[in-house]
Amino acid sequence: MLRPKGLERSRSSWWWLWASLLSVPLFELSRHAWIVTHVPSDADYRAAASFVRSQFQAGDLITGAPSFIDPIVRLHLGDLITPAMAGRSDDAAYERIWVISIRDAVPADAPRTTPQLEREFGRVRVLRYALGKSPVLFDFTGAWSIASATIVRGGSEQACPMRAGGVPRGGGLGKGVLMPFSRRFECDSDRPWLVMGPVVMEDLDNQPRACIWQHPQGQEPVSLRFPNVPIGDQLVFYGGLYYESERMREGGPVEATIAIDGVARARFTHRDGDGWKRSVVNTQELAGRHTEVSISVRAPEPHQRSFCWSASTRRARVGAP
Amino acid sequence: MKRPGLHTVGASLCVGYVVLLLATAGAIGLSRDEGIYVDAAQRYAGWLELLAREPGAALTRNNIDAAFQTNHEHPPLMKLLFGLGFLAQRAFHAFASDSQAFRFAGMLSAGLLVWLIYVFGARAFSRSAGLFAACAFALLPRPFYHAHLNAFDVPITLACTAVIYAYYRSLRDPRFAWLTGFTFGLALLTKHNSWFLPGIFAIHFSVCAFLERRQRARTGIRNMSLVPYWLLAMLGLGPLMFVAGWPWLWHDTLARVNSYLGFHTHHEYYNMEYFGVNYFWPPFPSSYAWIMTLFTVPLTTLLLGSAGLVYEAQASWLRPKPDATQTTVLLLGALLAPLVVISIPTTPIFGGTKHWFTAYPFLALFAGRGFQALLAALPVRAGRGRALLSWGAGAWLLLPAAVETAHSHPFGLSHYTVAAGGVPGAAEKGMNRQFWGFTTRSLVPYLRSVLPNGGTLYVCDTIYWAFEMLIRDGLLPPTFRPTGEIAQADYALVHHEKHFAEVDHQIWTTYGSVRPAYVLRYDGVPIISVYKNPRNAGSR
Numbered sequence: 001m002l003r004p005k006g007l008e009r010s011r012s013s014w015w016w017l018w019a020s021l022l023s024v025p026l027f028e029l030s031r032h033a034w035i036v037t038h039v040p041s042d043a044d045y046r047a048a049a050s051f052v053r054s055q056f057q058a059g060d061l062i063t064g065a066p067s068f069i070d071p072i073v074r075l076h077l078g079d080l081i082t083p084a085m086a087g088r089s090d091d092a093a094y095e096r097i098w099v100i101s102i103r104d105a106v107p108a109d110a111p112r113t114t115p116q117l118e119r120e121f122g123r124v125r126v127l128r129y130a131l132g133k134s135p136v137l138f139d140f141t142g143a144w145s146i147a148s149a150t151i152v153r154g155g156s157e158q159a160c161p162m163r164a165g166g167v168p169r170g171g172g173l174g175k176g177v178l179m180p181f182s183r184r185f186e187c188d189s190d191r192p193w194l195v196m197g198p199v200v201m202e203d204l205d206n207q208p209r210a211c212i213w214q215h216p217q218g219q220e221p222v223s224l225r226f227p228n229v230p231i232g233d234q235l236v237f238y239g240g241l242y243y244e245s246e247r248m249r250e251g252g253p254v255e256a257t258i259a260i261d262g263v264a265r266a267r268f269t270h271r272d273g274d275g276w277k278r279s280v281v282n283t284q285e286l287a288g289r290h291t292e293v294s295i296s297v298r299a300p301e302p303h304q305r306s307f308c309w310s311a312s313t314r315r316a317r318v319g320a321p
Numbered sequence: 322m323k324r325p326g327l328h329t330v331g332a333s334l335c336v337g338y339v340v341l342l343l344a345t346a347g348a349i350g351l352s353r354d355e356g357i358y359v360d361a362a363q364r365y366a367g368w369l370e371l372l373a374r375e376p377g378a379a380l381t382r383n384n385i386d387a388a389f390q391t392n393h394e395h396p397p398l399m400k401l402l403f404g405l406g407f408l409a410q411r412a413f414h415a416f417a418s419d420s421q422a423f424r425f426a427g428m429l430s431a432g433l434l435v436w437l438i439y440v441f442g443a444r445a446f447s448r449s450a451g452l453f454a455a456c457a458f459a460l461l462p463r464p465f466y467h468a469h470l471n472a473f474d475v476p477i478t479l480a481c482t483a484v485i486y487a488y489y490r491s492l493r494d495p496r497f498a499w500l501t502g503f504t505f506g507l508a509l510l511t512k513h514n515s516w517f518l519p520g521i522f523a524i525h526f527s528v529c530a531f532l533e534r535r536q537r538a539r540t541g542i543r544n545m546s547l548v549p550y551w552l553l554a555m556l557g558l559g560p561l562m563f564v565a566g567w568p569w570l571w572h573d574t575l576a577r578v579n580s581y582l583g584f585h586t587h588h589e590y591y592n593m594e595y596f597g598v599n600y601f602w603p604p605f606p607s608s609y610a611w612i613m614t615l616f617t618v619p620l621t622t623l624l625l626g627s628a629g630l631v632y633e634a635q636a637s638w639l640r641p642k643p644d645a646t647q648t649t650v651l652l653l654g655a656l657l658a659p660l661v662v663i664s665i666p667t668t669p670i671f672g673g674t675k676h677w678f679t680a681y682p683f684l685a686l687f688a689g690r691g692f693q694a695l696l697a698a699l700p701v702r703a704g705r706g707r708a709l710l711s712w713g714a715g716a717w718l719l720l721p722a723a724v725e726t727a728h729s730h731p732f733g734l735s736h737y738t739v740a741a742g743g744v745p746g747a748a749e750k751g752m753n754r755q756f757w758g759f760t761t762r763s764l765v766p767y768l769r770s771v772l773p774n775g776g777t778l779y780v781c782d783t784i785y786w787a788f789e790m791l792i793r794d795g796l797l798p799p800t801f802r803p804t805g806e807i808a809q810a811d812y813a814l815v816h817h818e819k820h821f822a823e824v825d826h827q828i829w830t831t832y833g834s835v836r837p838a839y840v841l842r843y844d845g846v847p848i849i850s851v852y853k854n855p856r857n858a859g860s861r
Binding site: 014015017018019021022024025027028029031032035036039040066068069070071072074075078079081082083086087102103105167168169170171172173175176177178181182199200201202206207208242243247248 | 624625714718721725739742743745749805807820823824826829831838842844845850
């Protein structure tokens with residue numbers, strides 16, 4: 001047996017260490033027991049969902065915290081959570097936010113104020129916050145189908161007709177947005193990605209983004225024109241690329257030109273690494289008008305420039321707590 | 322020195338562990354890599370049959386290449402053994418299921434490893450240390466999961482530990498040098514982790530040689546030979562066995578060896594979530610292996626191992642007669658080397674904790690050393706009372722590991738210990754939740770209930786051979802068919818890993834809904850979401 005004499009001197013300090021180590025299992029077992037017994041049951045989630053459902057109204061946003069319970073929240077309230085809600089860029093379109101919360105978590109997009117309402121259902125808490133009247137006047141993503149789509153080839157502009165039908169092919173890692181979408185503007189049947197339409201796409205942070213797919217074809221633009229758009233104080237524009245197209249930071253820039261009433265008002269340039277990028281166009285001087293807004297997308301190197309965007313016109317938000 | 326009963330206890334531990342693994346394996350679905358190795362094992366087994374039947378034909382290049390082309394990026398030893406399990410199943414129905422037949426060699430490796438750790442601990446420290454170390458290793462949640470598999474991670478841990486043990490013995494008894502070379506050959510034929518062993522030995526032997534020279538100069542006493550017999554054996558036997566044991570290398574040897582080396586020195590990078598960030602390209606975080614060890618090894622085992630290491634290092638330093646074989650240095654080197662290699666920012670981190678499993682036997686040995694020192698500090702005289710107290714202390718210190726390991730089953734790769742806040746704590750911190758798609762097995766009762774007549778499933782990360790094994794094992798009827806087409810499936814699965822979020826989004830867009838029909842959970846953390854295809858809703 002190894003029993004070095006020199007250790008005798010430090011025996012008492014080691015004795016205390018060994019004695020304290022004997023208490024570690026008590027901590028570990030009790031902590032383990034606490035963790036596994038504090039998992040919310042399905043009944044807790046059901047009760048919380050039933051309460052939210054009974055109070056839910058148009059303009060409400062539902063979210064979960066911490067984010068890992070998101071699939072469970074969608075399991076119980078997924079009929080009220082649209083792809084647009086799950087893939088929102090921000091909460092501007094909503095006036096109240098419901099938070100299904102466990103472990104005392106609060107989502108990043110909840111106001112840093114006291115909730116209007118708080119209820120507990122077992123180990124699940126329901127919080128409701130007021131966001132104020134929605135400043136959104138016009139949501140381009142939701143209204144995509146009223147737009148007209150064009151592609152410029154050799155300097156001449158051609159219409160991209162609306163198509164419906166077809167079955168999306170494949171699925172899985174690295175496949176990105178599956179083609180064809182059920183409804184889309186189709187610009188070139190030989191290049192199935194040269195379409196425009198609504199999708200949910202994974203951004204650089206692996207977050208869902210409900211957006212309009214508008215893949216560039218090169219230096220000549222592909223465009224969407226929205227007629228009769230109500231203009232407010234600002235036009236908020238978000239854009240990004242599919243995760244795997246952007247993450248290696250090897251691709252060239254994508255440029256979106258935002259024109260109001262035929263006049264270019266802003267150029268949005270997205271470079272790899274920008275992620276889901278926000279840009280705000282000041283439109284105060286045009287506020288109150290209804291006019292055409294066009295989004296034209298181009299890229300010098302269009303290969304795998306899976307550009308997708310969402311935007312809305314907004315007035316200044318009022319009534320937020 | 323003869324040690325009566327040593328191997329009887331070791332063998333009992335081995336048998337007990339293998340029986341436990343056999344009893345629990347059915348709940349763990351085949352993983353992605355296992356599926357590939359099943360395919361390879363069947364092809365290699367076919368070649369073995371041909372070799373037995375028509376040796377001349379089997380040895381032709383065409384037949385060798387036809388069999389061994391499959392998965393030639395990994396050496397063949399374990400796949401040949403998995404294949405033997407398959408042949409035994411086909412001939413004698415030796416196992417309860419086909420998956421068990423393929424996995425048996427892996428489980429046996431785990432049992433042998435537990436045996437070896439016991440013997441190693443008994444030789445280096447004491448039997449109580451060895452016994453505690455063997456149990457501490459057997460009760461690590463992540464290795465417990467991997468111990469069930471027809472994969473290489475536990476077998477290479479056995480092989481590396483065996484080489485280190487043989488090397489350790491060879492320092493005092495040169496006859497073990499041959500065993501060092503032989504086990505090194507087996508390790509080379511198992512997995513490339515073995516490449517690091519000569520480096521560990523070179524450093525350790527240099528320390529031993531330096532101290533031995535100094536000791537000889539001072540006292541004239543020889544404690545060990547300064548001739549590295551182990552090195553001669555490793556150099557002589559290792560490469561020879563590597564080439565002789567891998568038929569793929571019998572033709573175009575140099576080109577194929579280069580291709581093998583190149584595959585692993587320029588390994589592809591995969592995705593791995595760590596504190597909420599999906600890492601897929603270097604530089605990878607150097608803290609990964611250390612934090613994951615902290616978060617996945619039971620806390621008591623980890624603290625006892627750390628205390629044992631410090632205690633042993635101090636004891637070695639203060640020991641009046643130095644240990645000529647520098648046991649502590651060797652065990653410390655074997656413990657740290659895999660962790661340090663993974664900490665290099667260019668080393669891929671895709672395999673969770675499995676890529677540094679070769680460190681864990683040595684962590685367990687230090688835990689055993691700590692346990693031994695703790696027993697020595699007990700204020701009880703020798704006798705029946707002391708024996709009872711020793712067993713009691715051992716059981717008490719292993720209880721958290723046993724509870725957590727039992728709780729981790731069959732979600733071993735999703736399990737995190739209390740240091741991470743358990744499974745929900747780790748999910749909240751943004752730690753990887755699983756990989757390999759094996760958790761589909763846990764969906765079987767749900768799938769059978771919603772598709773009593775079978776149907777088509779988009780199976781996400783579950784590889785074809787793994788899904789097929791659910792049918793071969795009789796868990797699902799053959800009316801279930803996997804498909805890669807989300808739009809065509811009756812139900813679509815998403816295995817929750819950060820980078821698999823895109824599959825969720827593909828399903829939302831295709832099905833027009835974000836609502837899953839079912840969410841498989843472990844401690845309240847989503848593992849798999851199952852979506853029902855609205856287009857096929859009325860078909861069954």
